[in-house]
Amino acid sequence: MTGVTPAAPQAPASVPSLGKPEMKRTREGFGHGLLDLGQRRQDVVVLVGDLSGSTNVSFFAEKFPDRFIQVGVAEQNMMCVAAGLAAAGKIPFLATYGAFASCRSADQMRVTVAYTDLPVKIGGAHGGISVGPDGATHQAMEEIAIVRSIPNMKMIVPCDYWETRKATVAAADDPHPNYIRFGREPVPVVTGPETPFVIGKANLVRDGGDLAIIACGVMVYEALVAAQELEARGVRARVLNMHTIKPIDAEAVVRAARECGAIVTAEEHQVHGGLGGAVAEAVVQSHPVPMELVAVHDRFGRSGKQEELMAAFGIKAPDVVRAAERALARKRAR
Amino acid sequence: MPRLEMTLQELKERALFVRRDIIALLARSQSGHSGGPLSSADFGTVLFFHEMNVNPGRLDDPSRDMWHFSIGHITPVIYSLMGERGYFPLVDLLQFRQFKGHLQGHPSKHDTPGIEVSSGSLGQGLSVASGMALGSRMDGIDRRVYCVMGDGEQQEGQVWEAAMFAAHYKLDNICGVIDYNRKQIDGDVQDVMGIAPLADKWRGFNWNVIEVDGHDVAALVQGFEIARATKGKPSLILAHTVMGKGVSFMEDDYKWHGVPPNREQADQALREMGTSLDAWTARLERCTKPEVAPGPGPGV
Numbered sequence: 001m002t003g004v005t006p007a008a009p010q011a012p013a014s015v016p017s018l019g020k021p022e023m024k025r026t027r028e029g030f031g032h033g034l035l036d037l038g039q040r041r042q043d044v045v046v047l048v049g050d051l052s053g054s055t056n057v058s059f060f061a062e063k064f065p066d067r068f069i070q071v072g073v074a075e076q077n078m079m080c081v082a083a084g085l086a087a088a089g090k091i092p093f094l095a096t097y098g099a100f101a102s103c104r105s106a107d108q109m110r111v112t113v114a115y116t117d118l119p120v121k122i123g124g125a126h127g128g129i130s131v132g133p134d135g136a137t138h139q140a141m142e143e144i145a146i147v148r149s150i151p152n153m154k155m156i157v158p159c160d161y162w163e164t165r166k167a168t169v170a171a172a173d174d175p176h177p178n179y180i181r182f183g184r185e186p187v188p189v190v191t192g193p194e195t196p197f198v199i200g201k202a203n204l205v206r207d208g209g210d211l212a213i214i215a216c217g218v219m220v221y222e223a224l225v226a227a228q229e230l231e232a233r234g235v236r237a238r239v240l241n242m243h244t245i246k247p248i249d250a251e252a253v254v255r256a257a258r259e260c261g262a263i264v265t266a267e268e269h270q271v272h273g274g275l276g277g278a279v280a281e282a283v284v285q286s287h288p289v290p291m292e293l294v295a296v297h298d299r300f301g302r303s304g305k306q307e308e309l310m311a312a313f314g315i316k317a318p319d320v321v322r323a324a325e326r327a328l329a330r331k332r333a334r
Numbered sequence: 335m336p337r338l339e340m341t342l343q344e345l346k347e348r349a350l351f352v353r354r355d356i357i358a359l360l361a362r363s364q365s366g367h368s369g370g371p372l373s374s375a376d377f378g379t380v381l382f383f384h385e386m387n388v389n390p391g392r393l394d395d396p397s398r399d400m401w402h403f404s405i406g407h408i409t410p411v412i413y414s415l416m417g418e419r420g421y422f423p424l425v426d427l428l429q430f431r432q433f434k435g436h437l438q439g440h441p442s443k444h445d446t447p448g449i450e451v452s453s454g455s456l457g458q459g460l461s462v463a464s465g466m467a468l469g470s471r472m473d474g475i476d477r478r479v480y481c482v483m484g485d486g487e488q489q490e491g492q493v494w495e496a497a498m499f500a501a502h503y504k505l506d507n508i509c510g511v512i513d514y515n516r517k518q519i520d521g522d523v524q525d526v527m528g529i530a531p532l533a534d535k536w537r538g539f540n541w542n543v544i545e546v547d548g549h550d551v552a553a554l555v556q557g558f559e560i561a562r563a564t565k566g567k568p569s570l571i572l573a574h575t576v577m578g579k580g581v582s583f584m585e586d587d588y589k590w591h592g593v594p595p596n597r598e599q600a601d602q603a604l605r606e607m608g609t610s611l612d613a614w615t616a617r618l619e620r621c622t623k624p625e626v627a628p629g630p631g632p633g634v
Contacts (some may be wrong), residue, residue: 014345045469047564066472067472069468071499072498072499072502074495074498074499075490076457076458076461076491076495077461077462077464077496077499078465079461079463080458080459080461080492080496081461081462081465081468081499082465082495083451083461083462084402084451084461084462084463084464084466084467084468084469085399085465085466085468085469086465087451087462087466087469088400088466088468088469088470088473088475089469090469090472091471092465107455107458108455108458108461108492110455111452111453111454111455111458111460112451112452112453112455112458112461115442115443115452116443116444116451116452117443117444118451120553145359176584236342257632270634320619321499322570
């Protein structure tokens with residue numbers, strides 16, 4: 001794995017209150033992370049494609065107007081302007097909706113940014129079905145598949161406000177291109193300001209040996225709720241927060257396969273090419289175990305409220321529990 | 335001195351060397367583009383041997399001008415210019431497009447030191463150059479950024495996003511160059527997808543447009559000077575050129591856009607240019623040091 005030190009077994013962070021969690025927007029974490037960076041590094045600049053408010057880069061724009069670049073509705077241009085800025089020595093962060101960042105400017109990301117291996121930092125807002133009322137066009141659910149197929153790219157899907165803020169800051173220190181995916185609506189806060197964050201190193205958030213749930217983004221919370229329900233049924237589930245999908249923490253994945261013997265992955269993304277695929281690639285090549293994938297199954301989204309959409313698309317905690325039962329049955333049948 | 339400021343006579347001679355290099359390397363690789371590299375040889379030579387402040391001996395020289403070829407497919411002329419200017423030994427040209435060489439089919443930063451940003455997908459380069467120009471201005475660096483585009487490439491929408499951006503931010507440290515040879519891979523540009531009136535389009539996007547004969551070295555030198563003196567808006571050199579310029583059987587024929595000459599055709603082309611395939615290949619083989627390449631000597 002590139003640039004990632006293998007982890008020593010790690011104690012789980014304090015388990016958050018699952019009943020009535022604090023709710024906070026991940027995009028606000030991105031905005032505040034950029035503010036942290038603005039103060040810390042003079043070489044950080046921020047570009048936006050006419051979405052300052054909804055990506056929360058407006059925080060940076062107000063504080064550091066000389067380092068803020070409005071590009072207008074021109075995502076392809078934005079991706080390459082960012083590349084040029086990086087070639088001139090800047091650390092550019094660009095922000096737009098993930099649907100555009102990953103699809104509309106995919107060629108620009110591939111050829112100009114990634115092939116050149118420039119430290120362009122792509123902020124993909126409005127990731128996942130949880131975007132809600134805007135509907136299918138704006139619910140980005142293909143970014144993981146696209147980004148992780150491109151050499152030199154790293155793909156980060158933080159789980160909450162604090163992790164998005166830390167991922168944003170950490171990305172600036174990485175001399176390669178990164179994509180950070182975050183969402184629109186408030187989501188449960190499951191980490192704190194002191195929770196460690198290292199790109200490429202999964203966080204163990206709940207220990208257990210009967211089954212592992214490997215999740216990213218908002219699904220980390222759903223995985224924890226599912227683990228609690230499973231415990232009531234006598235199943236001790238391990239929960240891994242796989243905030244970096246590429247490079248995947250293969251060591252943590254394989255350890256989970258060996259020690260738990262069954263894996264459920266959970267993501268707010270298309271099932272093809274996402275977190276589940278990345279985990280499966282690591283598992284099948286070293287320690288195959290039964291796996292179940294909780295994800296959006298090859299469908300476009302639609303308008304609705306966050307909660308009802310997540311339920312309708314089969315990515316709430318009860319769906320994770322059902323997937324766990326299937327994986328456990330297959331494990332027992334072996 | 336990073337800037338060479340050659341005389342017009344020296345520039346004409348160097349442009350001829352570049353054309354000979356293009357033919358010799360294509361004859362060896364038997365893969366690559368002939369037409370655009372030959373139409374770009376004159377303005378390319380003026381850029382690398384007169385206009386631009388480049389320092390092949392210190393690639394990260396903070397005072398250097400930056401250059402970017404948005405038309406990555408014209409690598410035969412890019413590499414010939416780099417080799418003649420001393421970025422790498424000229425002999426390397428004979429490994430163009432080969433697995434063991436460092437000269438990829440399209441420019442690659444990590445294979446060929448001196449390339450600032452990799453390119454090869456049309457339409458992206460002016461955006462890259464705009465980022466370089468804006469970043470340099472933010473840092474107070476007195477630098478010019480040069481971006482070479484094709485005429486067929488003007489059909490890409492992103493070109494116009496970048497044109498809007500550079501004018502909006504008044505990036506007068508950018509100089510675009512369009513190789514206006516009026517041919518693209520499928521035929522005449524006006525038949526494939528018309529781009530006229532091209533100069534008016536760029537003027538409409540608030541650029542300073544300088545139309546020149548792209549094979550008149552004196553006019554090119556003057557055009558770049560006008561661009562450099564223009565403040566408050568980006569400049570574009572609209573270089574009227576002839577595809578395949580310098581080789582009788584290639585001139586103005588779109589079929590030479592993307593194919594190389596075979597050995598016989600290459601020898602004929604080089605004889606038209608006062609040398610031969612064997613003689614010019616031998617000159618490349620002799621140049622094993624990264625330096626401003628010496629003249630070929632008598633009898634070549």
